[in-house]
Amino acid sequence: MVQNHSSFAEEAEYVPFEEVREEEKVSIKSNVHFLEANTSEISIEELTSQCVVPTWANQELTISHQDFIHTVFEAAQTMFSGETINDPAIRVSHIVRGRVPSALGKRASELLESEKTQFYQRLAFAFTIPTIHEKVNGQKLDLCIGGVRNYSDLNLYRANKGVEKFSVFIGWRVNICSNQVLTGDGVKLSLEVMNLNDLYKAVLELFYNFNPAREIHLIQTLSQSYLTETQFAQIVGRMRLYQALPNGYQKAVPRLLITDSQINNVCRDYFTNPNFGAKGNTISMFDFHNLLTEANKSSYIDTYLQRAVNATEVAVGINNALHGDTKYAWFLG
Secondary structure (H helix, E strand, C coil): CCCCHHHHHHHCCCCCHHHCCHHHCCCCCCCCCCCCCCCEECCHHHHHHHCCCCECCCCCECCCHHHHHHHHHHHHHHHCCCCCCCCCEEEEEEEEEEECHHHCCCCHHHCCHHHEEEEEEEEEEEEEEEEEEEEECCEEEEEEEEEEEEHHHCCCCCCCCCCEEEEEEEEEEECCCCEEECCHHHEEEEEEECCHHHHHHHHHHHHHHCCHHHHHHHHHHHHCCEEEHHHHHHHHHHHHHHCCCCHHHHHCCCCCCCCHHHHHHHHHHHHHCCCCCCECCEEEHHHHHHHHHHHHHHCCHHHHHHHHHHHHHHHHHHHHHHCCCCCCHHHHC
């Protein structure tokens, strides 16, 4: 029987964070390391107690980071009822410091701790569902869900409250290293909503439309193809050339978002990574993809998801080129 998932999501109702019973609230205990460079770890308790919530120009509150996390977490509980869901790991960056109105005339050195305020402009979080897992190429993969938020995407100076923008994802995560496998089907890079209920419905819609079996089949396909050392060297060499291509030529080549420094990390890990480095003189496309996603951990929060999706696009495209497709043939030389 075909279920009307869209209808279910439309009728879903979000329970505000304050109304959730204390024992049901999300408690943070980081159990994955998906994004470490340029970020700091934080708990939801710290977000709630130590950070202010920015407002629009009319003093109406924006959606807080902790409510964003809770909304996605609750949608996962609804969608995957009965499954074990791990606590989220939360990363933040770009702290914005301020002060309470009564301390406006004070020097910074004279401020009391109670007069200081702060919030983080960028936030990323992720949690796994370990009871939903698969094994590919000897590696365990857990279903993983998370989101990204960047306050700089909003114009907080506008007179009235505007739409708020969030990014949400669902996909598979390699258990041993927290490398993320994301495709366009499992990511919404720009969810625009007015309130938490709209966000809750949009997240549920993403979950319902995600096909985990199709993603696993895609990953298994990568595990069945191999690059020789010569082919690997050709590919990373072309990746280095990509940024230098003239504009017109670059547009004719499929996009590549990975940076030069990250390509350097891919080359290093080809020889040194104990899990995904070369085996003899070959490397599987599954392992190659993991080298790309491992390198992506050095990205800033606001580019992490785009590059994660692009890593999959590139790995799948090159894999197709190995079997005769022409779209990514440029990377093979």
